[in-house]
Amino acid sequence: MTKKLLEINNLVVKFGGVTALNEVNLHVNEGEIAALIGPNGAGKTTVFNIVTGYYTPASGDVLVDGKSVLGLRPYKIARAGLGRTFQNIRLFGDMTALENVATAADSLNQSGLIGSLFGVPRSRRDEKKSMETAMELLTFIGLDHRAHQMAKNLPYGDQRRLEIARALALNPKVLLLDEPAAGFNPQEKVELGNLIRKIKDRGFAVLLIEHDMSLVMKISDRISVLDFGQKIAEGKPEEIQSNQRVIDAYLGVAEDAS
Numbered sequence: 271m272t273k274k275l276l277e278i279n280n281l282v283v284k285f286g287g288v289t290a291l292n293e294v295n296l297h298v299n300e301g302e303i304a305a306l307i308g309p310n311g312a313g314k315t316t317v318f319n320i321v322t323g324y325y326t327p328a329s330g331d332v333l334v335d336g337k338s339v340l341g342l343r344p345y346k347i348a349r350a351g352l353g354r355t356f357q358n359i360r361l362f363g364d365m366t367a368l369e370n371v372a373t374a375a376d377s378l379n380q381s382g383l384i385g386s387l388f389g390v391p392r393s394r395r396d397e398k399k400s401m402e403t404a405m406e407l408l409t410f411i412g413l414d415h416r417a418h419q420m421a422k423n424l425p426y427g428d429q430r431r432l433e434i435a436r437a438l439a440l441n442p443k444v445l446l447l448d449e450p451a452a453g454f455n456p457q458e459k460v461e462l463g464n465l466i467r468k469i470k471d472r473g474f475a476v477l478l479i480e481h482d483m484s485l486v487m488k489i490s491d492r493i494s495v496l497d498f499g500q501k502i503a504e505g506k507p508e509e510i511q512s513n514q515r516v517i518d519a520y521l522g523v524a525e526d527a528s
Contacts (some may be wrong), residue, residue: 273300276321276444281330283316290316291327291499298444303466305348305486307510308496309520314479315357315378316519317496319447322354323347335443340385349378351398353442354435357449363422367413367432370421371404373396374439407435410472411465427458431465433493444475451482463489483521495520 274300283291291313298304306314319325321332323344330341335349408414411431451459480486487507495503497519
């Protein structure tokens with residue numbers, strides 16, 4: 271039986287008198303790339319903000335590996351198994367690429383601030399392990415040659431990939447990617463698709479928000495569609511492409527939206 275690593279059950283989100291999400295149900299299975307698509311304003315990023323603890327829903331629940339994470343602080347949800355990138359790049363610009371990823375890896379260590387300040391052996395071992403993990407991840411995404419460059423000096427595409435490496439350093443059960451192809455040229459989108467497949471092959475499940483339908487259709491195992499805060503369809507890429515309700519709501523303007 272396929273295991274659900276992320277479950278979003280009957281989610282209702284309201285901002286003032288506006289219902290942003292209305293009884294939304296989604297899930298991400300172990301070993302799959304799931305996509306969440308829909309027009310701008312459909313509620314896609316709101317879903318991400320709920321499951322990662324930045325917003326509180328009016329009702330509903332979010333489960334990671336069968337356990338509710340609703341109401342937990344974002345850092346605790348990250349430790350529970352969700353890693354995330356954002357639409358707007360949020361790197362530490364004055365830190366190197368290696369340091370950005372190592373900082374995320376170090377957040378999983380147990381030695382804590384006191385150990386770091388006093389240089390206890392366990393802290394030194396943890397720091398070394400974090401650096402090794404960071405370099406391995408930079409190699410995995412093809413940025414090992416940029417390891418010692420400041421993040422703010424990296425090309426845009428490399429900054430995007432660095433954010434993915436930093437999220438992977440949390441060793442998440444599910445990786446949430448919020449419009450990772452935004453601003454990419456066609457070749458960069460091809461490379462991104464290959465990277466996301468590699469991430470899946472490495473054992474991570476992925477939930478992807480993306481407007482580039484060519485990319486979505488090529489790499490997704492299953493697609494959910496939101497429109498005005500409601501899920502209107504779910505299925506395999508070929509099923510979504512032929513769904514008339516989805517065509518009317520979104521795919522008919524996909525080229526303009528991407």
